Amino acid sequence: MKLLTYVAFLRGINVSGKRKVPMVELRAMCERLNLRDVKTYIQSGNIVFKSSIGRTNEVAILLHNEIQKHFDFDVPVIVKTIDGLSQIIEKNPFVSQEDITANRIYFVLLNSLPAIELLKNLSEETFENEAYAVVDNCLYLKCALGYGKAKLNNNLIERKLKVIATTRNYRTMDKLQEMCN
Structure with missing residues (x-):
């Protein structure tokens, strides 16, 4: 059984004291789902893990449903393979190093086209x-x-494009890619 490396991005947890998801609990929940080598990065809901499930949408549904059951609130989940994450990056x-260093570059991950x-x-x-x-x-x-200070923020993008989205900065994306390798 081949294990694939995935990254899950949870939207809108641990923001302003709302929808609290302790990372220790989140990791334990993932391990109960038979996800392997589970690691989280910062409190905003980034999970790196391995699974034998072969489709990102199946993994996203599994995590979404278990989070809803365990924490009792709805959290949109976007899942990427390591290859998918690498392609996005x-x-x-x-690619200006000055902009990357100054934390001006963001990735708004969309759950669909x-x-x-x-x-x-x-x-x-x-x-x-912008x-x-x-x-x-x-x-x-x-x-x-x-x-x-951005006007084109996650909420506006979701409204305008009618998709679920979650935003990460360049450093986070780079760190998640490093954690996958």
Whole structure:
């Protein structure tokens, strides 16, 4: 039985004291689901693990349902394979080392491909001090003033593109890729 390496991204946990998910409990829950080599990174809901389940959507549903049962609230879950994560990082169009070091580069992971018409509508809008590009199921975001001041934030992206999304900075994505290897 071949084990695949996955990264799960949980949306909106441990923010402002709401939807608290202790990482120790989350890891233990994952291990009860027969996920192997479970590691979490920071408190925002990043899990690296191995599983014999062969499809990311099956893993996402498994985690979503168990989190809902265990913690008693709904948490959107996006799951990527290590190859999928590597491709997302490689396709990042914002590669300025200065921007990466200054924490201006963000990855908005989309749970599905947005409709072409919705992407077209979004492309007609401008956001001062922000640049973005959508490649496959990731919206790459460069925030000149930092993500905290960004107008094009996760909630707006979800509303405009009608998809579930979760945002991570470059350092987090890079660290998760390192943890997978």
